[in-house]
Amino acid sequence: MSIxxxxxxxxxxxxxxxxxxxxxxxxxxGDIFSLLGPNGAGKSxxxxxxxxxxxxxxxxxxxxxxSIKTQPNDVRKIIGYVPQLLSADGSLTGYExxxxxxxxxxxxxxxxxxxVEEEIAFMGxxxxxxxxxxxxxxxxxxxxxxxxxxLHRPKILFLDEPTVGLDPIGVKMVWEHILELxxxxxxxxxxxxxxxxxxxxxxNKVAFLSRGKLVAQGSPAELKRSxxxxxxxxxxxxxxxxxxxxxxxxxxxxVAQGRKTSKRLG
Numbered sequence: 001m002s003i004x005x006x007x008x009x010x011x012x013x014x015x016x017x018x019x020x021x022x023x024x025x026x027x028x029x030g031d032i033f034s035l036l037g038p039n040g041a042g043k044s045x046x047x048x049x050x051x052x053x054x055x056x057x058x059x060x061x062x063x064x065x066x067s068i069k070t071q072p073n074d075v076r077k078i079i080g081y082v083p084q085l086l087s088a089d090g091s092l093t094g095y096e097x098x099x100x101x102x103x104x105x106x107x108x109x110x111x112x113x114x115x116v117e118e119e120i121a122f123m124g125x126x127x128x129x130x131x132x133x134x135x136x137x138x139x140x141x142x143x144x145x146x147x148x149x150x151l152h153r154p155k156i157l158f159l160d161e162p163t164v165g166l167d168p169i170g171v172k173m174v175w176e177h178i179l180e181l182x183x184x185x186x187x188x189x190x191x192x193x194x195x196x197x198x199x200x201x202x203x204n205k206v207a208f209l210s211r212g213k214l215v216a217q218g219s220p221a222e223l224k225r226s227x228x229x230x231x232x233x234x235x236x237x238x239x240x241x242x243x244x245x246x247x248x249x250x251x252x253x254x255v256a257q258g259r260k261t262s263k264r265l266g
Contacts, residue, residue, distance in 0.1 A: 002028065003029070004024065004028060004029040004031075004063065004156060005027035005050065005061065005062070005063050005188070005190070006061065006062050007024060007025045007026075007046075007050075007059065007060075007061035007062075008024060008059055008060050008061070008062075009022045009023070009024065009058065009060075010024075010025075010060065011047070011057050011059050012045050012054065012057050013057040015209070018055045018212055019212050020045050020046055020049070020245055021115055021212040022059065022210075022213075023042075023046065023212075024214065027190060027205070028188075029186075030182070030186055031188050031189070031190075031205050032182060032188075032189045032202050032203045032204055032205070033177070033189070033204075033205045034191055034192070034193065034198075034199045034205070034206045035190060035191070035209055036192070036193070036194075036209070036226065036238060036244070037207060038210070038242050039210040041210055041211065042191045042212040044084075047081075047192065048069060049061065049064065050063065050075055050158065050190070051076075051078075051081045052068050056068070058228040059180055062199070063156060063237070064156075066078070076141075077204050078154055078156070079154050079155070079157070079158065080122055080150050080154035080157040081150035081151070081158045081160075081189075082142075082145045082146055082157070082158070082159050082160065083160060084161045086145075087148070088133065088141055088144050089133060090134030091127065091134065092135075093130050093132055093133065093138070094131065094133055095116060095130055096128045097144060097148060098115075098116040098134060098148060098151065099113075099116055099145060101148040101149075101194065105125065106150040107151060107152060107234070115151050116151070117229065118238060119147035119151060120149070122177075122180070122184070123177060124143065125140065125147070126178075126215055128140060137166070138166045139166050139169065139170025139171075139173050140169050140170075142162060142170065142174050143174065143177060144160070146174075146178075150181065150185065154187065155187070155188060156188040157188070157189050158189075159178070159188075159191040159192070160191075161191075161193055162191060162193070163195065163198065165192065170198070171195075175201060178191075180200055181219070189202075191203075196233065196234040196235050199220065199234055202221050204220075205218070205219060205232075206218065206223055208223075208237075208241045208242060211241045215242070220234060223237045224236075227240045
């Protein structure tokens with residue numbers, strides 16, 4: 001397969017703090033690629049750079065050969081992005097949200113209506129399409145947000161903790177639709193998550209970040225074998241490669257942010 005995403009010495013500093021340190025990474029077309037690490041490891045910073053929301057301090061990244069530094073407008077045309085926080089408008093219906101995104105992507109009106117109806121059906125939202133999004137469950141909102149992000153048929157979809165705050169039923173439905181996206185549209189997917197079961201089920205490639213540096217990568221099976229532990233799980237791999245940064249994550253700020261995100265998603 002061809003390389004769709006390549007980072008070259010990609011770095012981001014916030015003052016004296018180095019969030020991402022010289023990241024060299026390759027993602028092949030068709031991959032479901034998980035970027036893992038403890039809170040503060042740099043995962044969201046990497047995604048924000050790759051989606052052109054945050055300029056790199058140094059280095060560069062190329063998506064389908066396009067530079068995030070010198071060709072950001074062209075990059076935005078071929079990517080989809082679902083952030084952690086709510087991106088759908090609760091005062092609009094699901095159908096209206098999708099039509100709005102179609103306009104933002106400059107999809108012609110006639111084609112936009114067809115695409116919206118296709119995505120509503122694909123995401124199983126037919127019964128809720130004309131209801132206000134503020135009445136949706138967390139899982140329905142996530143499915144709507146994914147539908148929004150793929151209206152323009154992107155080459156790669158970035159999902160930042162796509163199942164955060166969802167109940168088990170909502171998680172299962174989102175998983176199923178992520179797998180269907182790859183099958184139906186052959187969309188390459190880069191996701192972040194803390195749910196190792198999610199990684200094991202969805203991803204064919206995984207990379208671990210620790211303190212902004214890439215410390216391990218490979219398939220889930222390869223990574224489990226790499227730590228030389230009988231019946232190793234991805235949780236074991238996570239701890240093995242990121243143990244130096246694992247410490248109490250229970251401060252007030254992190255707990256408050258996590259609960260705020262969960263509440264927004266229902």
